[in-house]
Amino acid sequence: MTHYDVVINGAGMAGAVLALSLAGLTRPDGSRLNIAVIEAMRPDHNQHPGFDARSIALAWHSCEQLTRLGIWPALAPLATPITHVQVSDQGHFGRVEMQATEYGVPALGYVIELYPTGCELHRRLTACENITLYCPGRIAGFEQQPEQVNIELDTGVAFSASLLVAADGNRSLIGKQLGIPRRQLDYGQSAIIANISTAEAHAGRAFERFTAQGPLALLPMSEGRSSLVWCESSGRAEQLMAMSDEAFLAALQREFGYRLGKLLRTGKRTCYPLSLDEAPRPWHHRVVLLGNAAHLLHPIAGQGFNLGLRDVTALTDNISHALKAGQDIGSHGVLSHYGRARQADQAGMVGLTTALALLFSNDNPVLSAGRNLGLSAMAACTSLKSQLAWRAMGKR
Known part of the structure; x- marks a missing residue:
């Protein structure tokens, strides 16, 4: 043998x-x-x-x-660099922006298909x-x-x-x-995955936007597209998956806004239930x-x-x-x-x-106020933002 x-x-x-x-x-x-x-x-x-x-x-x-x-x-030839990251909370003022040039690196990270x-x-x-x-x-x-x-x-x-x-x-x-x-822990959420074409070029920008139901991320990828990860309550995710492409894009536009202009097309959508399993x-x-x-x-x-x-x-x-x-x-x-x-x-x-996931996936007014103050503090304090950036880049 x-x-x-x-x-x-x-x-x-x-x-x-x-x-x-x-x-x-x-x-x-x-x-x-x-x-x-x-x-x-x-x-x-x-x-x-x-x-x-x-x-x-x-x-x-x-x-x-x-x-x-x-x-x-x-x-490396299959990767798209992330040169700019914006983290925001829907309907609130808290926002943090990070750029690779601030930290002397060519990219904060890369997206690979x-x-x-x-x-x-x-x-x-x-x-x-x-x-x-x-x-x-x-x-x-x-x-x-x-x-x-x-x-x-x-x-x-x-x-x-x-x-x-x-x-x-x-x-x-x-x-x-x-x-x-x-x-194991069931988050009660599902993630919708799709590739999105936008009117405005992503130019290496990545977005993570927190909503009451869960985080929504658009990451830069090849051919000018962005990779969508949209976390919603499981019931709402089922509704979104059942929509036509036009209705789905309209719903996404309402949640994400016009940071990349009008959302033009969506590729095949896939939905995954979310849970911690370790x-x-x-x-x-x-x-x-x-x-x-x-x-x-x-x-x-x-x-x-x-x-x-x-x-x-x-x-x-x-x-x-x-x-x-x-x-x-x-x-x-x-x-x-x-x-x-x-x-x-x-x-x-x-x-x-x-x-x-628990902090940024609810509309509790106390938690909402706290997380927005946290985002605002990071935006205003260079050292706090640097800690967040280096942590995101994998430096512990």
Whole structure:
């Protein structure tokens, strides 16, 4: 039975980036890791859940991490820079504006579209000599042994691994079978995702606007379009999804205003229910949960993948140090060190996004007054605004 150093279940953003990161590591003797990646479908399949028409925002620090991992040069041509961010509260005076030039960086972050990104990552996985890609493939069963994990695919192929990484989403099959405890919170909201064309060029501007029902964001993307993430109560989201394109754009225009002029067109709309779903201790015997399998966040502030990427970087660094020390990369000591080191950042980001979602998704007059005073204070105080900006850029 073939033995791999690392088997990664799921080749979405987190799984693919981890595989490519680990592929560059070497042991003291110069040999590279033997890696397998299991993925149910190709990214160019129109039903792939990880590489659909959505876009994600990469914080500036995330791009630095991807550069260090050797992956950013392949993704940079697919990215649209965010040079200006405006945060506002509907119907109130509070507003904060940030520009990349204020902080001496070329961009506060970048927006990448998942579909072309998925195709590029898949191409690189296929071309990498020490990565074996099982696609299409699904895990039919696995068994943890003291020194390895035995894995069988639905095709009948079987192999073993020193470390199994579950990067298979918040409904992780591996996490469920291991009974890893999860903490969940239903926000009572859904996010409507679409690509919007506007009369006025976005010029690298991103907008996050808070309404009584939830945040509404427009992020700059290719071909002059903007990527919409509109969080509404679940009932209202159903109504918006049922509207014609013209009626939907009119409703969006009322909420967003004319910061980009008239809203001209909308692409295909998709709706996702929003909930917090996290594993506070996302590791087990020779198993690590990664990406949405470890923590699914509210999209407010767009920090989900950025947190997952910090996990990828930390796990890569832990495995690199273990290799140099001649340690078993799937051992309890190595995984516990990784898990404990990541808990504070993971818990902090879960707490921050949850608090923001609850604070900025209601019309309580006391909370409304407080958040507007907060936004106004940040706008007036350079140090407070700088803290917000660097936090948004991924600097903790």
